[in-house]
Amino acid sequence: MTSDNNNVLMHVDNLVKHFPITQGIVIRKQVGAVRAVDGISFDVHKGETLGLVGESGCGKSTTGRTILQLYRPTSGSVVFDGINLVTLKGESLRHMRRKMQMIFQDPYASLNPRMTVNEIIGEPLIVHNVARGKEVEDRVAHLLEVVGLDPAFGNRFPHEFSGGQRQRIGVARALALQPSFIVCDEPISALDVSIQAQVVNLLEQLQQDFNLTYLFIAHDLSMVRHISDRVAVMYLGIIVELASRDEIYHNPLHPYSQALLSAVPIPDPFAEAKRKRIILEGDVPSPVNPPSGCRFRTRCRLAQQICADLRPDFRELKPGHFVACHMAD
Amino acid sequence: MADFLLDVHDLQTQFRTQQGVVHAVNGVSFHLKEGETLGVVGESGCGKSVTVMSLLRLIPTPPGKIVKGSADFAGHDLLQMTNEEIRFVRGAQISIVFQDPMTSLNPVLTIGQQLEEPLRLHVGMNAAQARQRSAELLTLVGIPRGKDRLNDYPHQFSGGMRQRVMIAMALSCSPQILIADEPTTALDVTIQAQIIELVKRLRDELGMAVIWITHDLGVIAGLADRVAVMYGGLIIEEAPVKELYANPRHPYTIGLIGSLPRVDEREHNRLESIEGLPPVLYELPKHCPFAPRCKFAVERCWNENPELQPASAGSDHFFACWVDVKTGRMRS
Secondary structure (H helix, E strand, O other): OOOOHHHEEEEEEEEEEEEEEEEOOOOOEEEEEEEEEEEEEEEEEOOOEEEEEOOOOOOHHHHHHHHOOOOOOOEEEEEEOOEEHHHOOHHHHHHHHOOEEEEOOOOOOOOOOOOOHHHHHHHHHHHOOOOOOHHHHHHHHHHHHHOOOOHHHHHOOHHHOOHHHHHHHHHHHHHOOOOOEEEEEOOOOOOOHHHHHHHHHHHHHHHHHHOOEEEEEEOOHHHHHHHOOEEEEEEOOEEEEEEEHHHHHHOOOOHHHHHHHHHOOOOOHHHHHHOOOOOOOOOOOOOOOOOOOOOOHHHOOOOOHHHHHOOOOOEEEEOOEEEOOOOOO | OOOOOEEEEEEEEEEEEOOEEEEEEEEEEEEEOOOOEEEEEOOOOOOHHHHHHHHOOOOOOOOEEEEEEEEEEOOEEOOOOOHHHHHHHEOOOEEEEOOOOOOOOOOOOOHHHHHHHHHHHHHOOOHHHHHHHHHHHHHHOOOOOHHHHOOOOHHHOOHHHHHHHHHHHHHOOOOOEEEEEOOOOOOOHHHHHHHHHHHHHHHHHHOOEEEEEEOOHHHHHOOOOEEEEEEOOEEEEEEEHHHHHHOOOOHHHHHHHHOOOOOOOOOOOOOOOOOOOOOOOOOOOOOOOOHHHOOOOOHHHHHOOOOOEEOOOOOOOEEOOOEEOOOOEEOO
């Protein structure tokens, strides 16, 4: 699935992350595993926004953290700028971290309440020996301006800010080391509707200004459509469909993507009245013991015998449109 | 006024906090007809939940206090009832489904025990009847093998299933009004779609009125007959659902609709955002609460708080703004 190699910033190949389930206090033995991410492959192109959508528990956040090596993968490789991050350790991995940062979901939990805004944003600069003393101050002030906050607020603590402002602080911290790649892990889902648009507009502006590449993780499909160039749909630890934004929203091939899209409410009563919903029955199965073959078959309206027997390949049905389904054509 | 099932007039609720008195609801009036679905939309802190909690007298007192207003339900004022009287309304005639299905069920009682309780208290069933009816209710809300699951505890159910249990409980005494306070916010979209379909079906089958509170304009669009938009503890616009989305008149509603990306959007436009933050009201607003964020604000907006007025004489579209944004003219 390697296309144009010059254009690929990150190449993820067959990435697996299992969390062990252990039993026993003295002698701990592994009795099973939560198969949070179970063999996914995709490329991230330079300068694009790749949207990663799915329901809670599908492994999208684990994916984001695993490719940044915040969790070490069980197997698979993540090649960033030609370097396989999975084999890196210690100082060499830390060096790479400058180029890839993360914006977290919960702006209330992701900022240290005992640090001032200046300290929060300045910390990466000091940790990575990029700047010190007065230079840190100047750069922090500049970063605050970039994200639309008054530099005079630098001496305040996080609790003095609203959710949207805190998320701006989180964005400034992620930008401090001038990364080329940022994982945005549901950056707006904890915010109010009118504030969400502010933060999304900011992210789009920064992408243009600093030539950033985003992996945008979200469960809000309307927002993902708005911000992404390409979209990957995850279900129970695997990517079931990956395509350009227009392709996936106009012509979804996987039955799960189709159901997911039809479930999103549209803020327009006329459009709502005309829509036909595909209502999925039941709940997502447990990732400890996922169904055999195709993961989605237990809720799929098209499921056949082959879906239980064989795990479908992630195949390229059209140029750039990948889907993992036996029935799609 | 007799043909309204519920008629709320000038409701005001305040909370005493260490920082001062928070004016959460500042004079809300609305009505509900039989079998009608009213959507209440607003951001967090706009007073939408406090409004309905006040009606059912579920506001913790102190620190909360219903300062003013009336809520006429079937000839009685909910706000004047004694605790004993309101208890017979709650759950029996007006019931409520809360936002978080994870915390609104008692974790140490079985689902069966929790479902049977209102049936025995309000309907006066005996144990066997209540158990029978509980099993039927679980089937009604689409939980398979309802009878076998009565002995299960809440943790044995998924989020969507728990919300179904909550709905079953709310419906158990055939209420005339179902209040749904952000019932799908904690759920995934595919589960949200299941719950919305369920409530729609039950509403049509049982003919009850629904008040659906949400911050998601999308959810309301396919569900409500009328929509009230709240801001700063006030209803600032109210209209039939199609009218509201096609022709929003209050700058806040216009901004809110503009700030939403649509899953069926054709071209990429920059989202319109409303700058600034929603207010926390430590005193009654003397000016329009939206004025600090409003692009259209004129001097009058800072001096007087506009009241909800019909868009034109006899219209069922109301909005509270001094400026008619559509024409750019001032309203009197």
